[in-house]
Amino acid sequence: MLKRVGYFLATNLAILAVLNVTARLLGFDQYLYRMGQNMGSLLVFAAAFGMLGSFISLAMSKHMAKKFSGARIIETPATARERWLVETVQRQAGQAGIGMPEVAVFDHPQPNAFATGMNRNNALVAVSRGLLEHMTEDEVEAVLGHEVSHVANGDMITLALIQGVVNTFVIFLSRVIGQMVDRAIFKSRSGIGPGYWITVIIAELVLGILASVIVMYFSRRREFRADQGGAELAGRDKMISALRRLRDLYEPPALPEQLAAFGVSGRHASGLRRLLSSHPPLDERIEALQGA
Numbered sequence: 001m002l003k004r005v006g007y008f009l010a011t012n013l014a015i016l017a018v019l020n021v022t023a024r025l026l027g028f029d030q031y032l033y034r035m036g037q038n039m040g041s042l043l044v045f046a047a048a049f050g051m052l053g054s055f056i057s058l059a060m061s062k063h064m065a066k067k068f069s070g071a072r073i074i075e076t077p078a079t080a081r082e083r084w085l086v087e088t089v090q091r092q093a094g095q096a097g098i099g100m101p102e103v104a105v106f107d108h109p110q111p112n113a114f115a116t117g118m119n120r121n122n123a124l125v126a127v128s129r130g131l132l133e134h135m136t137e138d139e140v141e142a143v144l145g146h147e148v149s150h151v152a153n154g155d156m157i158t159l160a161l162i163q164g165v166v167n168t169f170v171i172f173l174s175r176v177i178g179q180m181v182d183r184a185i186f187k188s189r190s191g192i193g194p195g196y197w198i199t200v201i202i203a204e205l206v207l208g209i210l211a212s213v214i215v216m217y218f219s220r221r222r223e224f225r226a227d228q229g230g231a232e233l234a235g236r237d238k239m240i241s242a243l244r245r246l247r248d249l250y251e252p253p254a255l256p257e258q259l260a261a262f263g264v265s266g267r268h269a270s271g272l273r274r275l276l277s278s279h280p281p282l283d284e285r286i287e288a289l290q291g292a
Contacts, residue, residue, distance in 0.1 A: 043172055050167030058160040062102075062124045065116045071104035071126045081132065085144070089125055092145055092233045096152035101125045111135060111249055115147035116156055123151040135245050142234040142242035149229025155222045162218050166211035174203035212276060219278045227285050240289050247282040 065071065077083035082105070089103050099121030111131040117123030125147045131140060150156070182196035231239040 039176075042175060043168075046172035046175070047168045050169075050171050051164040053167055054160045054164035057163070058118055058156060061116045061118065061156060062122070065114065065124060065126070066104070069106040069108075069114070069126060071106040071124070073102050073104045084137070085127070085140075088141055088144055089148060092148040093151075095233055096148050096229070098123070098148070098152050101148070101151060105129060105132070109133075111246060113143050113147050115150045117151065119157065120151055120154060123156075125151070134249055135242065138234070138238045139242040139245050142230050142238040144230075145233030145239065146226045146230035146242075148233060149226040150222070153222065153225055153229065155226070158222065159215065159219065163211075163215055166214055170204055170207040170211050173207055174200045177203045216276055216278050220280045223279050224285065224288050227289055231289055236289060240286055243282050243286045243289070247286070 066073075074082050074086055077086055085105075086103050090100055093100050101115070101117065101123040102125070104124060104126040106126055106128055108128040109130045111128060111134050113125070113127040113131055115123060115125045125144065127140070127143065131143065135143070178196040178200035181199040182193045185195055227239060227243070230242075
């Protein structure tokens with residue numbers, strides 16, 4: 001759905017807002033404005049802040065995911081089901097060649113799962129209570145394989161790099177537009193006028209939405225690859241069965257909206273909703289596996 005932008009994007013935008021305010025308080029914008037059309041300096045500034053915001057978000061991802069979802073880490077399995085979960089993730093992690101992720105369960109009645117973490121050897125794989133209740137063991141195994149594949153494929157790092165690049169252009173272009181509008185309309189010649197600040201804020205919002213479209217496109221492509229990885233780790237039939245079960249059971253997202261981008265489910269969408277969706281429709285994912 002339209003707000004299905006994801007926890008990572010929400011955190012990234014919040015951090016960028018803090019960095020922007022900090023830059024203004026420290027006088028970076030005034031300095032860049034006085035530099036006029038020195039695009040090299042502006043681009044360096046934009047890249048530094050854009051990449052910094054993205055990688056701070058990545059570094060915080062696992063901690064914030066636990067907080068948002070209320071995930072309980074399985075330190076010592078208390079039941080046979082928890083022991084099976086840990087053993088399955090451990091086996092799949094070994095097959096995928098990554099370090100053992102933390103395994104967690106979060107309390108929600110709808111089926112979903114997510115994986116996050118800063119690197120392949122320090123990740124988190126979490127499943128909802130609803131996933132365990134509504135899906136067979138084979139289907140849960142396939143979902144776990146999908147999430148382990150996200151970790152093995154480095155999808156969080158890839159998303160951070162892409163987000164850092166689009167952050168750079170959002171910061172760069174918004175300030176170029178701000179300078180143009182301030183000098184052309186408000187006729188400012190010395191110092192930063194109100195037109196600059198107003199235009200930069202509006203441009204960052206508009207360009208930020210366009211940037212999200214780019215990030216979500218790559219997110220949807222990575223889902224197909226994670227499905228293929230889940231099929232290799234658990235079996236193609238199990239992965240197809242899991243996606244079919246999710247299609248039949250799925251209603252609104254089981255995860256909080258802040259975590260939706262790192263879950264396993266997806267719904268049909270069209271227009272702008274489709275462009276801002278982090279997951280392809282489940283029917284498309286099933287068809288892709290059937291044709292593989």
